[in-house]
Amino acid sequence: MKRTLSALAKNKPGVLADIATEFSKSEANILSLAAGETEQAEISRIVIRLEGNDAAIDDAEQTLKNLDAIIQIDDLSRKDFVDRELVxxxxxMSPGNTGQLMQIFEVFRANVVGMGQETITVELSGDQERIEGLIQMLVPYGIKSLCRSGMIALKRGDE
Amino acid sequence: MKRTLSALAKNKPGVLADIATEFSKSEANILSLAAGETEQAEISRIVIRLEGNDAAIDDAEQTLKNLDAIIQIDDLSRKDFVDRELVxxxxxMSPGNTGQLMQIFEVFRANVVGMGQETITVELSGDQERIEGLIQMLVPYGIKSLCRSGMIALKRGDE
Structure with a gap:
């Protein structure tokens, strides 16, 4: 089963290693991981998408909760949240397909961020469905390079 | 010194743990890490922003290059690349400040993705300066929650 966890952790060397090691021990596969600063410089937020045995992931989550560096872990799979990803x-690109590509970018509201002689680079932020949709549309044109941020998420509402 | 590395790795349990552990041994602090799928389902791209001793980071990079699961590592600090981050x-939010907030969102072209009784949630993708700029503008209003994806990057041009 796919699960999404969001952790608040102290910014110390080794914290990410501890988290990744704990889930690797539970034999869960990390589908994506996004770790970045929060509004407080000494605290990071880490959003992890996992696939694996539910009970094993629960155990790893429990072990991590006991670490000094981990402030909080939420299971976003069980809560209502807004999720986004950046790609x-x-x-x-060739003279013959530029028009078609531009139409696809417009439909998905993807922004052009770079252009070479033979390639064009776009960015899109959206939920997983929208990101997957754009990728599927672009595959026939030839994807030269692709970079995804992994999912980030915040709880819905005022909480 | 701050460094940005981009790795292509096989999608296997434990790879992220190996990478994080190697940099933690070199006593480099991981400022952000974004790991996501690429155009090939069995390969992930991992972009890491690090701060630490240059020679130690070079050593860690060299050790990782020898791992079976690591296909390629590029030092983006030394190459021309387009970088983006999602926040x-x-x-x-209160009736008195809604207008001001909306003006800030318009200037930064940030998108509203959620609204509660007392809060409003926006997303922005951009380079680090633009992200930092928006955060600084919003601090006085009271940031309730913040999630950053970490930097993602692709080489400029056709390569």
């Missing part, structure tokens, strides 16, 4: 894609 | 921010 950058470099696509093969 | 979601939940801000305290």
């Amino acid at each position: 950058m894609i470099k696509i093969a | 979601m921010i939940k801000i305290a």
